[in-house]
Amino acid sequence: MTLGYYPGCTLKSHARNLEDSAIEALKVLGVETVELERWNCCGAVYSLADDDLIHQLAPVRDLIRAKDMGLDKVMTLCSMCYNTLARANLLMRNDEAKRKTLNDFMEEESDYAGEVEVIHLLQFLKNDIGWDKLKAAVKVPLKDLNLSPYYGCTLTRPLEVSIDEAVSPTIFKEFIEALGGTYIHSDHSAECCSSYQMISNPEAAIEAASKVVRSAEDQGADALALSCPLCEYNLGKRQVDILKKHDDLKPLPTFYFSQLLAVALGVDPLICRFELNPTASLELLEEKGVVEKVSA
Amino acid sequence: MCQEAPLAEGKALAITAELIPVYIMGKKYMVPESLTIMKAMEYAGYQFVRGAGCRGGVCGACGTVYRLPGDYHIRVGLACQTVVQPEMYLTQIPFYPANRTSFVWDEIKGEAEEVYKAYPELFRCLACNACSKVCPMDIPVMDYIAAIKRGDLEKAAEISFDCIQCGLCATRCMGEMAQYHIAQMVRRMHGKFIDVPSEHCAKQVEAIKSGYYDDFMKEIMALGTLDPFKQDNVNDDVKKLKELYKARQGEPSTSENEWTPDSDYAILK
Ligand code: SF4
Numbered sequence: 217m218t219l220g221y222y223p224g225c226t227l228k229s230h231a232r233n234l235e236d237s238a239i240e241a242l243k244v245l246g247v248e249t250v251e252l253e254r255w256n257c258c259g260a261v262y263s264l265a266d267d268d269l270i271h272q273l274a275p276v277r278d279l280i281r282a283k284d285m286g287l288d289k290v291m292t293l294c295s296m297c298y299n300t301l302a303r304a305n306l307l308m309r310n311d312e313a314k315r316k317t318l319n320d321f322m323e324e325e326s327d328y329a330g331e332v333e334v335i336h337l338l339q340f341l342k343n344d345i346g347w348d349k350l351k352a353a354v355k356v357p358l359k360d361l362n363l364s365p366y367y368g369c370t371l372t373r374p375l376e377v378s379i380d381e382a383v384s385p386t387i388f389k390e391f392i393e394a395l396g397g398t399y400i401h402s403d404h405s406a407e408c409c410s411s412y413q414m415i416s417n418p419e420a421a422i423e424a425a426s427k428v429v430r431s432a433e434d435q436g437a438d439a440l441a442l443s444c445p446l447c448e449y450n451l452g453k454r455q456v457d458i459l460k461k462h463d464d465l466k467p468l469p470t471f472y473f474s475q476l477l478a479v480a481l482g483v484d485p486l487i488c489r490f491e492l493n494p495t496a497s498l499e500l501l502e503e504k505g506v507v508e509k510v511s512a
Numbered sequence: 513m514c515q516e517a518p519l520a521e522g523k524a525l526a527i528t529a530e531l532i533p534v535y536i537m538g539k540k541y542m543v544p545e546s547l548t549i550m551k552a553m554e555y556a557g558y559q560f561v562r563g564a565g566c567r568g569g570v571c572g573a574c575g576t577v578y579r580l581p582g583d584y585h586i587r588v589g590l591a592c593q594t595v596v597q598p599e600m601y602l603t604q605i606p607f608y609p610a611n612r613t614s615f616v617w618d619e620i621k622g623e624a625e626e627v628y629k630a631y632p633e634l635f636r637c638l639a640c641n642a643c644s645k646v647c648p649m650d651i652p653v654m655d656y657i658a659a660i661k662r663g664d665l666e667k668a669a670e671i672s673f674d675c676i677q678c679g680l681c682a683t684r685c686m687g688e689m690a691q692y693h694i695a696q697m698v699r700r701m702h703g704k705f706i707d708v709p710s711e712h713c714a715k716q717v718e719a720i721k722s723g724y725y726d727d728f729m730k731e732i733m734a735l736g737t738l739d740p741f742k743q744d745n746v747n748d749d750v751k752k753l754k755e756l757y758k759a760r761q762g763e764p765s766t767s768e769n770e771w772t773p774d775s776d777y778a779i780l781k
C-alpha cells in the first residue's frame with residue numbers, strides 16, 4: 217500500500233526523529249509513504265481572520281500538489297501541519313466565495329475544491345490499519361511503560377477537524393494499548409503547552425507547560441507521548457526551565473508517538489534518532505527493557 | 513517597408529521588417545518587428561550604459577517587464593532575448609535594491625541555520641508564487657525558498673541553478689526578500705560542503721596559480737582596447753579576439769568530472 221505524505225518543514229530539520237521513525241514503522245506495516253514531489257511550508261498556524269486569505273495560499277497550494285499527484289489522501293505527522301492543512305481544506309470545500317477568490321489568485325495552479333482528504337497518522341493507524349492488525353504486528357510490546365498521551369490543542373480542536381471524539385478522545389489511548397503500553401490518563405492532555413508564548417512570554421509559558429508535566433507525573437506517567445514539534449519544544453527541550461522553577465517535579469521523558477510505534481514494531485532504535493530527544497528517552501526504554509542497552 | 517537602422521555593433525543594416533508600435537516607459541516608438549527589446553531600444557535612440565551585459569541571455573543585466581493590451585498579466589523577459597510585440601508597454605528593471613548580507617566565508621560551516629541567520633526574512637514567504645511567475649529563466653523561485661526554509665540546501669541549489677541574478681523575483685516579493693541572494697549563498701555552501709569536489713577544477717586552479725596561463729593572458733590583453741561606439745573596430749585584433757572567443761572551451765553541463773579540454777589551453781596534467 218502507498219500513502220501520500222506531507223512532511224512539514226520541522227520534520228526535515230529538528231524533528232527528524234518524528235519523521236524517520238514513522239516512515240520506517242509504516243514500512244514494517246507494509247505501507248510505503250510517498251512524499252509530495254513539491255511542497256512548501258503549510259503556514260504552521262491557521263489564520264482565523266475571516267478576510268485574511270493570503271495565509272491560506274500556502275496550505276491550499278500543498279493540497280493542490282497532492283491532488284495533482286493523483287492522491288485522494290494526504291497523511292501528516294505533525295499536529296500543527298495536520299490542523300492547518302485540514303482546516304484550509306475545509307475552507308476550500310465549504311466556502312464557495314473564498315474558494316473562488318483563492319483559485320482565481322492561484323490561476324497558475326489546478327482548481328481545487330477540497331478533493332483531497334487530510335489525515336493524521338493516528339487516524340490512518342486506527343481506520344486503515346486497524347488496532348488489531350497493529351497489535352498483531354508488535355514485536356516488542358511496550359510493557360511496563362506508563363505512557364500519558366499529549367494531544368495538545370491541534371489534534372482535537374476545532375471540532376470539525378478533530379481526529380477523534382473532541383471532548384474525551386480515546387485514539388491515543390487505543391494506540392498506546394495496541395503497542396502493549398499502559399495508558400495513563402492526564403487531565404491536562406489537551407491543555408495548551410503554551411505554544412509560541414514560550415518565545416514571547418516565557419514565564420507564563422513555563423507555568424502552563426509545568427501543569428502538563430505535573431498532571432502526567434501525578435498520575436504515574438513514565439513519559440509523555442506527543443505528535444507535535446512545538447509541543448515537544450515546550451515540554452521537552454524547555455523542560456530544564458520547567459524543572460528549575462518547579463523543583464518538586466522529576467524529569468519526564470518525551471517521545472514522539474512514531475518513535476514508540478517504531479520500537480514496538482522492532483525498528484532499529486538508531487533509526488528513531490533518540491539523540492534528538494532532549495529528554496532521557498532512550499535511557500527509559502533501556503531501563504524498561506524495551507530496547508537493548510547499547511551504551512555499556 | 514524598408515529602411516536603414518543603426519545596430520548595436522555600429523553597423524548599418526537594411527531592415528526589411530515591418531515597423532510596429534511599442535511603448536518604452538510609456539512613450540510610443542515605431543520599431544522593426546524582428547528586433548529584440550534591447551535592439552529596439554537602441555533603435556529608438558537609447559544607449560545602454562547599464563542594463564546590458566552579455567547580450568546572450570546569461571548575465572541577467574537586462575531584466576524587462578512588459579504588458580500586452582487587454583491582458584492584466586505581468587510579463588517578463590530578458591531584453592536581449594525577447595522579441596518585441598506590437599503595442600507592448602515595457603520598461604527595463606536593470607537593478608532593484610536588494611540587501612546582500614555579508615559574512616565571513618571561512619567561518620561558514622554549511623548549515624541551514626547560517627542561512628536563516630543571514631536572511632531571517634526568508635520566513636516571511638507566504639507562498640504567493642509571484643516570484644516564480646516573473647522569473648525569466650522559468651525557475652520555480654517559490655520552491656527553492658520553500659526548500660531553504662526546510663533546510664534542504666541541496667534541493668535549493670539544484671532548483672536555483674539556472675538563476676542569472678536578474679533580480680526580478682525580488683521586485684515582486686511580498687515578503688520583501690531578495691530570493692536570488694539567498695539562493696546564491698546556498699549554492700556557494702552547496703559547492704563547498706555538499707557537492708562532490710571537482711578534481712579537474714582544483715587542477716585548473718593550480719594551473720592558474722602556477723602561472724601557466726600568464727602568457728596567454730598577456731597575449732589577449734595586448735590585443736588593444738576597443739571602443740564599442742567606434743565604427744572601425746573591425747580590425748585584426750578584433751578578429752583575433754573573436755577567433756579566440758569562438759575556440760574557447762567549456763565543460764559541458766552533463767559531464768561527470770571526466771571532461772578535459774582538447775586545445776592548447778588544456779589543463780596541466
Ligand atoms: S530566480 Fe530571481 S534573480 Fe534568478 S533568474 Fe529568476 S527572477 Fe532572476
Ligand code: SF4
Pocket residue numbers: 636637638639640641642643644653654657684685686687688689691
Ligand atoms: S514572492 Fe516572496 S512571498 Fe511570494 S512566494 Fe516568492 S518568496 Fe514567497
Ligand code: FES
Pocket residue numbers: 563564565566567568569570571572573574575590591592593
Ligand atoms: S544582456 Fe546579459 S542577459 Fe541580457
